[in-house]
Amino acid sequence: MSPTPAVPTRSLGVVGAGPRTLVLLQRLGARWAASGDDRPLDVHVVDPFDSGAGRVWREAQDPLLWMNSRAADISVLPDESVTGLTEPILRGPGLAQWVADHRAALAHEAALAGDDLLREEVLAHGPGSFTSRRLASRYFADAWRRTLDALPAGVRVHRHARTVLDLTDDPVDGSQHLHLAGREDTVRVDAVLLVQGHLDVRPGPRERRNEAFARTHGLAHVRPGYTSDQDLDVLRPGADVVVVGMGLAFVDLVVRLTEGRGGRFSENPDGSLEYRPSGREPRLHTGSRRGVPYRSKIDYDLPRDLGLPRHYSAATVQAQFGDAALDLRADLWPLIAKELAGAHYRELFRTHPHRTTLAAAEFDARFSRAPWGSAEVDELVERAVPDPADRFDPADLDRPLDAWWGTSGDEVHERVLDHLERDRARRSDPRHSPDGAVVAALLSAYVVTAGLHAAGRLNARSSALDVDGWWHGFFSYVASGPPPHRLRQLSALARAGVLRFLGAGLEVVADPVTGTFTASSASGPHQVRARGLVEARLPVPDLEWTSDVLLTRLRERGDVRAHQVLDGEARLSNGRLVVDERARLVRDDGSAHPRRFATGAWVSGEGAAPAFARPGTDAELFRRADRLAAELLRATRDAPAAPAGTTTLSDLPGERR
Known part of the structure; x- marks a missing residue:
């Protein structure tokens, strides 16, 4: 009997094993099943840290450190609200539901380990809880197992608990070779995705x-x-x-x-x-x-059904500015501020009408017609909202100490302490739900801004400096606090x-x-x-200063480039990786590498892109991963077929599928 011919395979390398990779694997399985391609797909995931959690959410860290989002707002598995995905869809619980479903087992496990802190957390955990990172890591680990178990038989995941030191092209067929720490051989794949999350930088x-x-x-x-x-x-x-x-x-x-x-x-x-x-x-x-x-995280459910976006969308920007290059501060900020204020006042009039003096429809019509910052808006708000505490003031929201001077260190200390306590109380009180509406509108505005940036609509300075600088800082301060x-x-x-x-x-x-x-x-x-x-700040992503060996070697060879533009004679850079519209890494010469892709915090324009989805919101996170999965499969499909046995297998047989 003649031997059975080897079946050609397709292969993908993924550098990073955090939540983004977890979501991507779900979509890769669905896209592969829908493709009709009978060639097996080997996915090699390389990361020294925990599967699904990565470095930031790994279990082995200080047990006192928490996530800064409520459990009810975190999921890496799509729920029934998520639409527009390639079938099949692995639906599953968010973090809050998962803890509730496994409460008894988790508490018993913690008790056996003598871990009273974890046991108390599990027993008291609810949708409004801010979860410890080590408990969250168990949710990610379970979601990782669910994801692997649900993959079609032709998609095989190989896990390498190592660090990638280099990535090189095969001189013969253009395949990609991942060079791993502690190994002489390489992992040969058709295409590679960098999704490394947060990295360190060398001191400046x-x-x-x-x-x-x-x-x-x-x-x-x-x-x-x-x-x-x-x-x-x-x-x-x-x-x-x-x-x-x-x-x-x-x-x-x-x-x-x-x-x-x-x-x-x-x-x-x-x-x-x-x-x-x-x-x-x-x-x-x-x-x-x-x-x-x-600013404190909102401690109640964010208002919904606000009709977002209304004043700041791709359509409103196009109608006002046409195809002109846009300045984020000068051109777009007035629209963003109006979007935030509009959400604030819609929620105020809808939920707290007794604190207003006009009919909601009249206020909304007049507010919608008037430009932000105009005397007409100021007069309208002063008439319709008697209490200054109910008015939206973006300058005070952003810089509450501007133009204030204390006569002593004690006075300054007490002023900041008073601000802190008032802010915490207000953002934990649904009577101030317009604050929650502002956060919801800011999340919407971030998505719109990211889309404009990705479409190349922003001018040089805004693209290089504002998106991942001022704008990201404002977003984090208002919407992503402790x-x-x-x-x-x-x-x-x-x-x-x-x-x-x-x-x-x-x-x-x-x-x-x-x-x-x-x-x-x-x-x-x-x-x-x-x-x-x-x-006390996180390292700012900067390709020139990264301590990551892989990115350093790629930069030295010109295989990656930092986002850099000319503003007149000035050369501006935000230090982050440049990718094209298909998420392919752009080289120093401006060409896109056909087999290398990147996403995550180190990619220009993605500084605040979420790694999690908020349940019940039809989160874009999953559709974004679905589109990326399609691009990656296209790259592996277009690569020359490799015979079975040419791809290095896993260090961890227990995680192989």
């Missing part, structure tokens, strides 16, 4: 100067990085430490340096939160450009004397005379001298 000139100053004077310095991975032991108990930044990295830092060092929070009879120090905490003095923490309870904790820490607020416009200098880091603020006359400095 400012960080290097601060590190050198700290070494010379025996000080502590912590440069930007992922807080769960940083060594904070250099920050000594009782030492004065200046913290630059008040976003999510700052919140995680504070958690690790307080509760993580043995301090305890307790509820007082009046409902307030009190912090009991362990004595091992440093004294933290913090400020930033805004001088206030990111859970409300974290702000309660910051308030308790401030009242316990562990945390001091310095205000806006923070400046820190390395003072050789005093041998300290000296901080001052635009909010008051005070100064702080400290023996420690923490730059």
Whole structure:
């Protein structure tokens, strides 16, 4: 009997195993099944971190660190609301439902392990909970198993728990070779997708100067990085430490340096939160450009049925500007602000009509006709909304300390503390549901802006600097802040004397005379001298400064390029990877590599693209992954067929399908 001929295969390499890859695998299976191609598809997923969770959401990290979205707002499996996908569709629970379905087993497992913290979290967990990252990692792991189990027999996933060091072209047939740490052979595939998520960068000139100053004077310095991975032991108990930044990295830092060092929070009879120090905490003095923490996450369901988008959509932009190049601040911000304000007032008139003095239809008609920023809008709002607290003020929302000056450090501290407490209370109170409508409108506006950017509609400066700079920063500050309870904790820490607020416009200098880091603020006359400095922010994606070996080697060969444009004679860059309309990596010479693709935080224009879906919202995340899966399968289909046995198999047989 003659031997059975080897069956040709198609193959794909995926660098990164986080939530985006998890969703992509679902869509790859469906697209492959619908293609009618009988050639098996081998998918090689390479990542040293947890399958489905990746680095950021991996289980092995500080158990005190949380996600910053409510459990009810997180899913990586499509629900019944999701439409427009290639069949078959693997539908499944979001995070909140998954914990509810597995509550007894999870609690029992935690009890057997003696993990009281996890057991208490599981038992108290509900849709409004902000889940610990290690519990969320179990949801992602379960979703990964569901996804692999549901793949058609012809799609086989091979998992490599390693780091990719290089990616090269085969000189004969153009296939792609992934070079993995600790292996002499390579993984040969037809096409590759980079979906690496968050990466580290090398210290820039400012960080290097601060590190050198700290070494010379025996000080502590912590440069930007992922807080769960940083060594904070250099920050000594009782030492004065200046913290630059008040976003999510700052919140995680504070958690690790307080509760993580043995301090305890307790509820007082009046409902307030009190912090009991362990004595091992440093004294933290913090400020930033805004001088206030990111706005609290909304602690109730966001308003729906707001008719979004209304004032800011691709159609309204086209009608107003035609095919002209658009400036995000000058041209689009007035439309964005009107979209946010319109959602605010629609929710106010719909849900809280007793706080208004006009009929909702009359207000909406007059508001829709008038340009944002006009006297007509101002007069309309003043007449129809008597309480200034019910009015939408984007300048105050963005920069609440602008044009304010305190006479002392104590006054500045109390002003920021008061702002923090009022913000937390307001964004946890459905009586202020127009704030939630603004967040919903901002999510809509982000999608519209991303579409305009992807279509090449923005001018050079906006495309290079504003999308992933000012715009992403505003979006994160308003819509992606910490859970409300974290702000309660910051308030308790401030009242316990562990945390001091310095205000806006923070400046820190390395003072050789005093041998300290000296901080001052635009909010008051005070100064702080400290023996420690923490730059509490995530690394900004920058291809020139990445410490990732793979991207560095690709950049050095000209195989990738950073988003760079000319604005007159100035060359502008946002440091992120450039891809074409098919998500293919663009090389230095401007050509797109036919077999290399990229998506995620390091891709220009995708800085705030979500890795999760919000259940019940027909999330675009799944359709985006569906389109990307189609492009990847096209690339593997167009590649020369490889005989069976030429593709390297997995390091982890247990995860092979």
